[in-house]
Amino acid sequence: DVKVTQSSRYLVKRTGEKVFLECVQDMDHENMFWYRQDPGLGLRLIYFSYDVKMKEKGDIPEGYSVSREKKERFSLILESASTNQTSMYLCASSLTSGASSTDTQYFGPGTRLTVL
Amino acid sequence: KNQVEQSPQSLIILEGKNCTLQCNYTVSPFSNLRWYKQDTGRGPVSLTIMTFSENTKSNGRYTATLDADTKQSSLHITASQLSDSASYICVVSDRGSTLGRLYFGRGTQLTVWP
Numbered sequence: 500d501v502k503v504t505q506s507s508r509y510l511v512k513r514t515g516e517k518v519f520l521e522c523v524q525d526m527d528h529e530n531m532f533w534y535r536q537d538p539g540l541g542l543r544l545i546y547f548s549y550d551v552k553m554k555e556k557g558d559i560p561e562g563y564s565v566s567r568e569k570k571e572r573f574s575l576i577l578e579s580a581s582t583n584q585t586s587m588y589l590c591a592s593s594l595t596s597g598a599s600s601t602d603t604q605y606f607g608p609g610t611r612l613t614v615l
Numbered sequence: 616k617n618q619v620e621q622s623p624q625s626l627i628i629l630e631g632k633n634c635t636l637q638c639n640y641t642v643s644p645f646s647n648l649r650w651y652k653q654d655t656g657r658g659p660v661s662l663t664i665m666t667f668s669e670n671t672k673s674n675g676r677y678t679a680t681l682d683a684d685t686k687q688s689s690l691h692i693t694a695s696q697l698s699d700s701a702s703y704i705c706v707v708s709d710r711g712s713t714l715g716r717l718y719f720g721r722g723t724q725l726t727v728w729p
Contacts, residue, residue, distance in 0.1 A: 503658070541704070541721040542659075589658050603649075604717070606658030 502526070503607035505590055511613045518577040520610050522590030531573035532591040532604065533557075533565060542589065548573055580614045587611050617642040619707050621720040629728055632695055636723045638688040638705030646708040650679050650690050653702045653722070662690070662703075692725075700727045 506521035522531065532547040534557075544557030546565040554565050562584060566574045573592075577584055590607040619640045628634050640648070647666045651659035663672045663679040665688070671680045676693045692699055705720040 539721060542719040544717070591658070603661045603664065606660070608658050609656070611656075 503590055503592055503605050505588075505607040505610050507610050508608060509611050509613075511615065512577075512580050513615055514581060516577075516580050516614075518580050518612065518614075520575040520577075520588055520590075520612070522573045522575070522592075522607055523571055524573075524592040524605070525571065526592070526594070526605075527570065528592040528594050528605075529570075530593045530595065531567065532593075533563075533573065533575045534589045534591065535559070535586040536589055536609075537586050545575065580612075582614050585612060585614045617707075617709060617716075617718050619705055619718045619720040621703075621705050621723050623723060624721070625724040625726070627726045627728060628695055630695060630697060634692050634695060634725065636690045636692075636703050636705075636725070638690070638707075638720055640686050640688070640705070640707045640718070640720075642686075642707040642709050642718050644710040645683060645686070646710040648679075648681055648688050649706040649708070650677070650688075651704040651706060653704060655701070659704055695727045697727050697729060700725060 503524045512518050530549050533545045534542040536542050543559050545563050548554045548567040551570050564576045588610045591604040593602045593604045595602050622637045649664045650662040653659040662674050662677050665672050665681045667683050678691045681688045702722040702724050704722045707718045709716050
C-alpha cells in the first residue's frame with residue numbers, strides 16, 4: 500500500500516514564525532502536491548512538484564514556498580506565518596501526472612495548523 | 616470557467632438506506648472524474664475513477680455513474696453503514712493542461728444515523 504506521511508497532525512505557531520510542513524511518500528512517485536482545505540471551500544492546490552527540484556505554482560501560492568531535494572520528500576514552507584494561513588494542509592502523491600493520467604492521488608492524513 | 620458543483624451540501628440518512636450524491640461539472644476538455652471519501656480529520660481516499668468512455672464503475676457498495684454528454688456524475692451508496700459517514704468529494708481532471716489539472720468539488724457531507 501502507498502503510504503504518505505506528514506510530519507505533524509497538529510501544529511500551533513505564532514504570527515511571523517517560519518513554519519515547515521514535511522511530507523514523505525514511500526512508493527517512488529514522481530508527483531507530489533500540497534493542498535489546503537478550509538470549511539466550505541474544498542481543496543485548493545498550493546504547489547506541486549513533478550520531479551526533484553522541480554515545482555509549479557498552484558492556485559494559491561502566495562505566502563508559501565516549497566522544496567523537493569529528494570524524490571520521496573516534499574516540504575511546504577510558510578516564510579512568515581499569518582492567521583489567515585490557519586487551515587488543514589494535505590499532502591498527496593501520484594505515480595505520474597499528465598493530461599490523460601488516471602493515476603490515483605494518495606493523500607496523507609493532514610496537518611491542522613493554527614496560527615495565533 | 617472550470618467548476619465542479621456537488622449536491623446536496625449535506626445529507627442525513629438512516630443506516631441501511633440507499634442514497635445518491637450528485638456532481639455537475641463544466642471542466643473542459645474532460646479527462647476523467649474521481650470520487651473520494653474523506654473521513655473527519657483524515658485525508659481523502661479514492662473510491663472510483665472514470666474516463667470518458669466509462670459510464671459506470673463500482674467499488675463494493677459504491678457505484679459511480681458518468682454522463683459525459685450532460686457533464687453529470689452520481690455516486691450511489693447501497694445499504695449504508697455508520698462507517699459511510701464522511702465527506703464525499705468529486706474531482707474532475709482536464710485534458711487541456713499538460714500536467715492534468717484537478718478541479719475539486721466542495722464535497723457532500725453524509726451522516727448515517729443508527
